[in-house]
Amino acid sequence: MNDISVGSPLLWAGFIAFVLLMLVLDLYVFGGRKAHKVSVKEAALWSLVWFTLAIAFNAGLWWHLQGTLGAEIADEKALEFLTGYLIEKSLSIDNVFVFLLIFSAFQVPAEYQRRVLIYGVLGAIAMRILMILLGSWVVQEFKWVLYLFGIFLLITGIKMMIPSDEKPDMQNSWILKLARKYLRVIPGNHGERFTVRKNGVRYFTSLFLVLILVEISDLVFAVDSIPAIFAITTDPFIVATSNIFAILGLRALYFLLADVAERFHLLKYGLAVVLTFIGVKMLITPWFHMPVGLSLSIVIGVIGCSVLASLWVTRKTV
Numbered sequence: 001m002n003d004i005s006v007g008s009p010l011l012w013a014g015f016i017a018f019v020l021l022m023l024v025l026d027l028y029v030f031g032g033r034k035a036h037k038v039s040v041k042e043a044a045l046w047s048l049v050w051f052t053l054a055i056a057f058n059a060g061l062w063w064h065l066q067g068t069l070g071a072e073i074a075d076e077k078a079l080e081f082l083t084g085y086l087i088e089k090s091l092s093i094d095n096v097f098v099f100l101l102i103f104s105a106f107q108v109p110a111e112y113q114r115r116v117l118i119y120g121v122l123g124a125i126a127m128r129i130l131m132i133l134l135g136s137w138v139v140q141e142f143k144w145v146l147y148l149f150g151i152f153l154l155i156t157g158i159k160m161m162i163p164s165d166e167k168p169d170m171q172n173s174w175i176l177k178l179a180r181k182y183l184r185v186i187p188g189n190h191g192e193r194f195t196v197r198k199n200g201v202r203y204f205t206s207l208f209l210v211l212i213l214v215e216i217s218d219l220v221f222a223v224d225s226i227p228a229i230f231a232i233t234t235d236p237f238i239v240a241t242s243n244i245f246a247i248l249g250l251r252a253l254y255f256l257l258a259d260v261a262e263r264f265h266l267l268k269y270g271l272a273v274v275l276t277f278i279g280v281k282m283l284i285t286p287w288f289h290m291p292v293g294l295s296l297s298i299v300i301g302v303i304g305c306s307v308l309a310s311l312w313v314t315r316k317t318v
Contacts, residue, residue, distance in 0.1 A: 015057075058078055065078075088228075117251040121251055124215070128243050136239065146234075146285070157279055266313060
């Protein structure tokens with residue numbers, strides 16, 4: 001693993017400008033502020049757009065690095081980005097199942113879910129950048145932290161493999177109890193608004209509570225996903241860009257899979273195997289450095305097999 005960071009000020013500025021541009025276009029040009037139910041066709045189109053942009057960014061990064069740092073580093077960083085992006089994309093599928101639980105528990109209409117996820121993505125990007133920068137500094141200063149990450153991912157992966165039919169009680173979670181204690185929350189349906197004013201007093205709506213749960217759930221998933229990508233690279237620029245590209249496509253992925261999520265119930269175990277594999281990979285690094293290409297092949301193979309197995313098991317329910 002090459003410790004060199006390719007994140008020059010110019011690259012960081014260009015990437016941040018691109019993310020801001022796409023978010024502005026999504027919010028103000030492509031109907032992000034209009035309440036509507038996202039169709040599977042629209043979700044599939046946006047999923048393709050985000051994937052294409054991620055691949056185009058990787059190709060542009062490879063071209064830039066080849067001309068500035070040489071072909072070897074360009075090939076290595078491009079492969080690290082692709083592997084990190086696919087790992088983050090795979091792990092983000094677990095977010096979809098949690099989002100479904102949250103929206104179902106609060107009976108959020110489909111036309112209002114898009115707005116919650118838009119602001120959820122904005123919050124997730126801010127949190128991820130802070131966590132990545134902090135994590136990168138910790139890893140650079142204390143290399144042994146990577147082994148703690150490995151142990152954590154190994155334990156998390158093993159726990160995910162244990163079947164459980166228990167579903168969390170979203171309505172009575174400690175997070176919402178705390179929010180209701182310190183915030184003025186008004187009951188009832190208030191459309192897609194997060195706050196309303198009544199008798200001169202500002203109240204938060206139940207949709208705002210849903211947004212809180214969405215943000216907290218992404219924070220919890222980040223605790224798994226960010227250590228996972230540090231097993232591939234410790235370059236802050238590669239970690240951040242691959243992570244954020246995966247987040248940008250999360251909303252489209254949710255609407256693409258929302259109606260068929262039950263058909264992919266075995267995917268959880270594939271993700272558990274991936275986390276376990278990455279944890280082991282980090283722990284055996286002093287004795288065996290696994291090539292990034294091999295890691296990429298294993299991740300694709302495991303996720304692909306779990307998806308095919310899920311579709312095969314549920315084929316009679318279609």
